Amino acid sequence: MFKACSIFVVMAVLLTGIAGADWLEGGYVSSGSSEMAQYFGDPIFTSPAGSYLSSDPALREMQVSMDRPLTVGSVTSRAVSSKKTAATTQTTAQMTSAAGSWSFTLSEGKTIYLELYQSGSRIFGRGSMTGGQTQGRTTYGALASGTESGSSVVLDVVPETGTDLYSMKFDLLRLHLSSAYTVYRAGAQPASGTAKAIRMP
Numbered sequence: 001m002f003k004a005c006s007i008f009v010v011m012a013v014l015l016t017g018i019a020g021a022d023w024l025e026g027g028y029v030s031s032g033s034s035e036m037a038q039y040f041g042d043p044i045f046t047s048p049a050g051s052y053l054s055s056d057p058a059l060r061e062m063q064v065s066m067d068r069p070l071t072v073g074s075v076t077s078r079a080v081s082s083k084k085t086a087a088t089t090q091t092t093a094q095m096t097s098a099a100g101s102w103s104f105t106l107s108e109g110k111t112i113y114l115e116l117y118q119s120g121s122r123i124f125g126r127g128s129m130t131g132g133q134t135q136g137r138t139t140y141g142a143l144a145s146g147t148e149s150g151s152s153v154v155l156d157v158v159p160e161t162g163t164d165l166y167s168m169k170f171d172l173l174r175l176h177l178s179s180a181y182t183v184y185r186a187g188a189q190p191a192s193g194t195a196k197a198i199r200m201p
Contacts, residue, residue: 096151096172098123101200104157104168106181107193112157112166114144121148129159148172170197 099118105111114127123146131138146155151172158165163186170179178194185191 096148098146098148098153098155098172102127103198103200104181105196105198106166107195108183108191112142114142114157116144116155118148122146123148123153123155129157168195168197170195175199 097118098116100116102114102116103111104114109131111130112127113129114125116123116125118124123144125144127142127144128139129142141160142157143160144155144157146153151174153168153170153172155168155170156165157168165184166181167184168179168181171177175197178196180192181195182190182192
């Protein structure tokens with residue numbers, strides 16, 4: 001009987017101590033003064049959530065950046081827009097350069113194939129010319145020289161016979177349109193015609 005009473009008294013004392021204690025579990029710190037309070041005096045433990053900024057500049061900047069709203073969509077849009085602009089600029093630069101492989105179909109039945117190079121505004125290259133049906137589809141070499149201004153190209157082609165000169169003018173941005181050419185032949189009057197310029201892959 002005495003032993004049971006002793007156990008009951010001890011338990012009552014413990015429960016009283018526990019009820020009066022300040023608990024730290026769950027983030028609770030007593031507002032009253034205690035020995036533990038001195039270790040939790042930093043404002044981070046007493047400031048409302050989201051309002052505390054560290055006195056350390058680096059930590060403060062990190063906290064501010066974490067509170068900023070995300071702008072992933074606009075950043076992505078700007079990145080995509082920049083890529084599109086760069087791609088468009090590169091494509092435009094390629095289209096306004098005469099360098100590359102070309103074929104020119106002339107209204108008189110001849111076809112000229114050229115590999116052109118460009119340095120500044122100057123264009124030059126070599127290739128071949130295939131004659132029309134009346135000439136037995138003869139193929140012979142040809143040299144080319146010309147200039148480029150903006151998207152406009154003036155190109156002179158001389159076949160290896162050296163007796164003809166084909167002067168063509170076409171627009172790099174309007175290749176779907178036929179261009180005019182003039183052929184100069186030794187001992188004859190100049191003749192004109194149309195040419196279809198095709199940029200080959």
